[in-house]
Amino acid sequence: xxxxxxxxxxxxxxxxxxxxxxxxxxxxxxxxxxxxxxxxxxxxxxxxxxxxxxxxxxxxxxxxxxxxxxxxxxxxxxxxxxxxxxxxxxxxxxxxxxxxxxxxxxxxxxxxxxxxxxxxxxxxxxxxxxxxxxxxxxxxxxxxxxxxxxxxxxxxxxxxxxxxxxxxxxxxxxxxxxxxxxxxxxxxxxxxxxxxxxxxxxxxxxxxxxxxxxxxxxxxxxxxxxxxxxxxxxxxxxxxxxxxxxxxxxxxxxxxxxxxxxxxxxxxxxxxxxxxxxxxxxxxxxxxxxxxxxxxxxxxxxxxxxxxxxxxxxxxxxxxxxxxxxxxxxxxxxxxxxxxxxxxxxxxxxxxxxxxxxxxxxxxxxxxxxxxxxxxx
Amino acid sequence: xxxxxxxxxxxxxxxxxxxxxxxxxxxxxxxxxxxxxxxxxxxxxxxxxxxxxxxxxxxxxxxxxxxxxxxxxxxxxxxxxxxxxxxxxxxxxxxxxxxxxxxxxxxxxxxxxxxxxxxxxxxxxxxxxxxxxxxxxxxxxxxxxxxxxxxxxxxxxxxxxxxxxxxxxxxxxxxxxxxxxxxxxxxxxxxxxxxxxxxxxxxxxxxxxxxxxxxxxxxxxxxxxxxxxxxxxxxxxxxxxxxxxxxxxxxxxxxxxxxxxxxxxxxxxxxxxxxxxxxxxxxxxx
Amino acid sequence: xxxxxxxxxxxxxxxxxxxxxxxxxxxxxxxxxxxxxxxxxxxxxxxxxxxxxxxxxxxxxxxxxxxxxxxxxxxxxxxxxxxxxxxxxxxxxxxxxxxxxxxxxxxxxxxxxxxxxxxxxxxxxxxxxxxxxxxxxxxxxxxxxxxxxxxxxxxxxxxxxxxxxxxxxxxxxxxxxxxxx
Numbered sequence: 001x002x003x004x005x006x007x008x009x010x011x012x013x014x015x016x017x018x019x020x021x022x023x024x025x026x027x028x029x030x031x032x033x034x035x036x037x038x039x040x041x042x043x044x045x046x047x048x049x050x051x052x053x054x055x056x057x058x059x060x061x062x063x064x065x066x067x068x069x070x071x072x073x074x075x076x077x078x079x080x081x082x083x084x085x086x087x088x089x090x091x092x093x094x095x096x097x098x099x100x101x102x103x104x105x106x107x108x109x110x111x112x113x114x115x116x117x118x119x120x121x122x123x124x125x126x127x128x129x130x131x132x133x134x135x136x137x138x139x140x141x142x143x144x145x146x147x148x149x150x151x152x153x154x155x156x157x158x159x160x161x162x163x164x165x166x167x168x169x170x171x172x173x174x175x176x177x178x179x180x181x182x183x184x185x186x187x188x189x190x191x192x193x194x195x196x197x198x199x200x201x202x203x204x205x206x207x208x209x210x211x212x213x214x215x216x217x218x219x220x221x222x223x224x225x226x227x228x229x230x231x232x233x234x235x236x237x238x239x240x241x242x243x244x245x246x247x248x249x250x251x252x253x254x255x256x257x258x259x260x261x262x263x264x265x266x267x268x269x270x271x272x273x274x275x276x277x278x279x280x281x282x283x284x285x286x287x288x289x290x291x292x293x294x295x296x297x298x299x300x301x302x303x304x305x306x307x308x309x310x311x312x313x314x315x316x317x318x319x320x321x322x323x324x325x326x327x328x329x330x331x332x333x334x335x336x337x338x339x340x341x342x343x344x345x346x347x348x349x350x351x352x353x354x355x356x357x358x359x360x361x362x363x364x365x366x367x368x369x370x371x372x373x374x375x376x377x
Numbered sequence: 378x379x380x381x382x383x384x385x386x387x388x389x390x391x392x393x394x395x396x397x398x399x400x401x402x403x404x405x406x407x408x409x410x411x412x413x414x415x416x417x418x419x420x421x422x423x424x425x426x427x428x429x430x431x432x433x434x435x436x437x438x439x440x441x442x443x444x445x446x447x448x449x450x451x452x453x454x455x456x457x458x459x460x461x462x463x464x465x466x467x468x469x470x471x472x473x474x475x476x477x478x479x480x481x482x483x484x485x486x487x488x489x490x491x492x493x494x495x496x497x498x499x500x501x502x503x504x505x506x507x508x509x510x511x512x513x514x515x516x517x518x519x520x521x522x523x524x525x526x527x528x529x530x531x532x533x534x535x536x537x538x539x540x541x542x543x544x545x546x547x548x549x550x551x552x553x554x555x556x557x558x559x560x561x562x563x564x565x566x567x568x569x570x571x572x573x574x575x576x577x578x579x580x581x582x583x584x585x586x587x588x589x590x591x592x593x594x595x596x597x598x599x600x601x602x603x604x605x606x607x608x609x610x611x612x613x614x615x616x617x618x619x620x621x622x623x624x625x626x627x628x629x630x631x632x633x634x635x636x637x638x639x640x641x642x643x644x645x646x647x648x649x650x651x652x653x654x655x656x657x658x659x660x661x662x663x
Numbered sequence: 664x665x666x667x668x669x670x671x672x673x674x675x676x677x678x679x680x681x682x683x684x685x686x687x688x689x690x691x692x693x694x695x696x697x698x699x700x701x702x703x704x705x706x707x708x709x710x711x712x713x714x715x716x717x718x719x720x721x722x723x724x725x726x727x728x729x730x731x732x733x734x735x736x737x738x739x740x741x742x743x744x745x746x747x748x749x750x751x752x753x754x755x756x757x758x759x760x761x762x763x764x765x766x767x768x769x770x771x772x773x774x775x776x777x778x779x780x781x782x783x784x785x786x787x788x789x790x791x792x793x794x795x796x797x798x799x800x801x802x803x804x805x806x807x808x809x810x811x812x813x814x815x816x817x818x819x820x821x822x823x824x825x826x827x828x829x830x831x832x833x834x835x836x837x838x839x840x841x842x843x844x
Contacts, residue, residue, distance in 0.1 A: 008689045026472050047659035052471045052651065057497035061464035068468025071455065094458055118705055178702040178728050179685060181692040220435050220453040220469060221476045227448055229456035238402060238448060284728065291726035366727050
């Protein structure tokens with residue numbers, strides 16, 4: 001009975017399903033609202049598939065152990081929210097420079113600090129990009145429905161493994177806690193990417209081989225004895241003070257993502273073909289926006305929606321192109337204006353760009369968006 | 378007591394440290410007079426005695442002078458962030474329990490910024506051997522006071538004398554649930570090798586506090602005449618083996634720090650518990 | 664959207680409002696042939712406080728997951744009723760637990776009061792099934808999902824030992840609305 005497979009799942013539960021589908025076999029984290037259901041689900045499911053779960057003593061330990069698990073060869077994940085995301089930032093930088101595949105789920109709640117634990121927010125968008133110090137690559141995906149949390153979590157693992165870098169799954173509390181019907185895909189239905197394994201002789205192995213943008217990563221204990229450090233390092237993994245090597249490596253870890261961003265980008269367009277005004281938004285706010293677009297279209301108003309499923313690297317090309325053919329781009333977001341600055345940067349003055357912000361712990365409603373959009377019609 | 382044959386063997390076959398080192402990564406960064414190299418040599422001899430395979434050892438460290446150790450040894454090596462060595466190590470060990478995980482950390486790394494990971498690794502009794510290289514200072518940043526700096530001692534951040542009472546890493550480890558707790562010094566190198574060996578073969582969290590004074594910062598700031606002078610006063614005269622201590626009157630023990638195995642109990646190990654209890658129960662439950 | 668049917672279930676933490684919302688959504692989307700989205704908002708209290716769950720049911724895709732103009736609201740406590748009734752649309756339905764809600768708000772909606780808690784406690788012997796009694800009443804009044812679908816959804820969610828009790832609770836709630844239209 002095909003219907004039997006359809007289940008009503010919470011967003012955070014779909015994240016667990018996605019992680020397992022992608023082959024995640026290691027989870028470490030620390031309880032925090034509103035992401036805790038991810039940890040709870042992983043604690044039940046991982047041991048059934050031979051995977052490991054550990055609740056660490058704090059948020060930092062939660063991501064540190066996950067990096068260790070990944071280096072030992074298991075696809076690894078941690079999940080957190082707001083304050084925990086802040087605490088994890090140094091380790092995110094470590095995973096960037098040491099090039100360790102890792103998925104970090106951030107279920108966004110109101111901030112700053114403890115803020116509003118049970119209230120939705122989209123205020124970690126810049127923290128995802130700039131939260132850790134130094135220059136570093138960032139990939140972040142932004143699902144807006146329960147089924148999409150599953151598929152985007154799978155994609156996050158694929159990107160992490162492919163580019164040997166931490167990938168963030170960012171969604172707001174509304175999407176994380178709402179329930180929608182979902183049919184879990186059969187094995188083989190979605191692409192699953194595994195990190196490239198080392199095949200050379202151990203003595204010829206370089207964990208950061210200069211000949212690759214992304215070098216194969218051998219798991220610890222597989223006969224390839226190598227060194228991993230958070231210091232600037234040479235291709236053999238050992239620390240260096242050589243300015244040329246430092247420069248090359250710092251640029252390479254960013255280039256490996258930047259040069260391939262057309263493959264990392266993923267946008268959904270709704271009614272944009274003839275649109276005079278576009279809405280640019282993510283997550284639960286994109287659902288309000290789609291509702292608004294449908295309503296306005298019923299009155300013949302030419303409004304469309306550009307919804308990035310990859311927010312980092314920022315969809316520069318799509319926004320730039322859009323800015324040339326609309327009068328305005330309205331950017332609703334559950335913060336005081338983060339994505340809007342990126343949209344402005346990409347629009348280069350080609351059209352009006354306006355933020356629609358909300359930080360009272362309530363969602364941006366379709367009515368608010370319709371009101372904001374009407375100004376430009 | 379070793380037999381004549383053993384003694385003969387020790388004399389005739391010098392230990393081949395290069396077997397475990399990455400010679401092209403030397404010289405190390407440590408100062409003349411620093412004991413970290415002595416501790417490393419004791420560790421390598423202990424690893425050899427324990428019969429551990431290089432491929433199966435994962436050495437994890439944090440940040441600090443002692444945490445540079447993994448760079449010099451030919452194992453799977455992981456130099457992590459300040460304070461986080463035991464958390465990273467927990468992930469490695471749980472993901473791949475067949476690896477022998479050895480953590481090299483300093484007193485600031487393990488007991489200050491990493492204090493939480495230290496006590497919780499001990500509580501879990503996850504199988505790893507942790508060498509806390511206690512030099513009572515932050516050497517890499519130039520000699521600030523650390524969580525084991527004695528009262529009144531001078532450091533670049535306690536110019537008027539330290540007012541914070543020091544931690545005892547062994548007491549902390551024991552109270553937190555570590556099942557093997559020991560102390561050694563760089564001075565007592567043969568004893569240290571034996572102690573580390575016993576820690577390595579112990580199943581569970583084994584903590585070895587290695588007193589390893591810093592001549593460059595702690596020594597100079599506190600008016601020790603030389604590295605050897607400091608080593609004699611702190612490591613030799615300042616400590617007594619726990620077995621010898623049993624025979625000494627209390628007045629002879631005053632102000633002395635105990636060396637040797639201070640605590641050893643058997644308790645289920647974390648990774649084994651995970652596999653034996655959690656994974657089996659999970660598999661049985663639909 | 665014209666075919667959006669919006670339900671809000673409100674009460675205090677621990678009364679099973681979120682579970683009731685999940686059951687309603689499952690009845691529509693898993694055991695029925697509609698689409699459904701369930702969401703909730705809650706405070707720090709696991710017990711007490713005011714909590715609400717919302718269910719949007721539609722034939723088609725559901726974009727905005729929260730209620731905008733409520734077709735049917737359930738209020739199990741006075742606090743929840745007062746706090747959450749404002750979005751009920753004209754012609755909508757408000758179901759209150761008359762054991763707790765004494766100050767019934769007025770508006771362009773119909774109000775149905777039933778002694779839900781005392782039915783659960785005194786007739787059925789378990790106050791914990793009050794949420795299932797209320798689901799029965801909601802099913803009877805809204806007809807947005809079939810009784811059979813709701814029953815299937817309830818039975819799939821409750822432990823085997825409590826199947827009969829919950830069946831009875833749902834039926835009792837449904838019967839309350841038999842003569843009402």
